[in-house]
Amino acid sequence: MKKTFPSSIYKRALKFSSLGLFLAFCVVIAACGNNSSQANLESPSVTATIVFGTNDSPTPSLPDYLCGAWATDTSPQISSGKMIMVYAKFVHTVDGNPVGVGDATATATVRWWDGSVTTQTVQTTSDGLAVFSIPPRADAVGKLTLVNVTFSKEGTPGCTVPQAAYFTISSGGTATATKTASPQATGSPTQETPTPTATSTAVPFPTVTITVTFPPGPPRGTATPHP
Incomplete structure (x- = not known):
């Protein structure tokens, strides 16, 4: 015999089934989330490898x-009256080492503050050294002076110093006159003490009068015989 159930029972059963399926799905998600966090905490730390020299240029x-120039004293004093010395060097690179170029012509161009120019030409020594002696100018005191140097030699491309040597002449110290004191006598003058002179005065001797009294006896002039 066929039984008939009302539709409300089917609806309730479907409702409970959907709720149970939703709860089971939430439990699965929570379990997966816990496993994922544990896996992240226990995962090994990331390492990186750095490689040098791949993009470095040689x-x-x-x-x-090569060449260069410099002044031995960049603040020379005009009062000293000495020449201003400027040195320059000309070298050739051989196997990575600088070797002096000897017997080369070195020319120094001195450029003063007023635009005037003086030149000097010398020959380099065997080690490539050039020495210039520049006389100081009184009107250049306190002014910057530049010295450009060039080198030339047959069989070489020559060389121009890229940075000029320089100096500024100073007036120097002010001369101070020294006063020399004349010698003076020290102490008070010595006074001569007079020596007393002894004076003797002759004292006359007193006159002594002697009176002789004879006893009574025979008259004077008579000899008295002795017994």
Whole structure:
């Protein structure tokens, strides 16, 4: 015999089934979330490997010829009357080492503050050294003076010093006159004490009068015999 159930019972059963399925799905999600967090906490730390030298450029090599110049005293004093010395060097790079270029012509161009120019030409020594002696100018005191130097030699490309040597002449210290004191006598003058002179006065001797009294007896002039 066929039984008939009302539709409300089917609806309630479907409702409870959906609720149970939702709860089971939440439990699965929570379990997966706990496993994921534990996996992240226990995961190994990330390491990185750094490799050097892949993009580095090689060290540039030295030029074949080099030169430079400098003043031995950048603040010379006009009062000293000495020459201003400027040195310059001309070298050739051989196997990475600088070697002096000897017997080269070195020319110094001195550029003064007023625009005037003086030049000197010398020959380098065997080690490539050039020495210039520049006379100081009184009107250049306190003014910057530049010295440009160039080198030339047959068989070489020559060289121009890229940075000029320089100096500024100073007036120096002010001369102070020294007063020399004349010698003076020290102490009070010595006074001569007079020496007393002894004076003797002759004292006359007193006159002594002697009176002789004879006893009574025979008259004077008579000899009295002795017994």
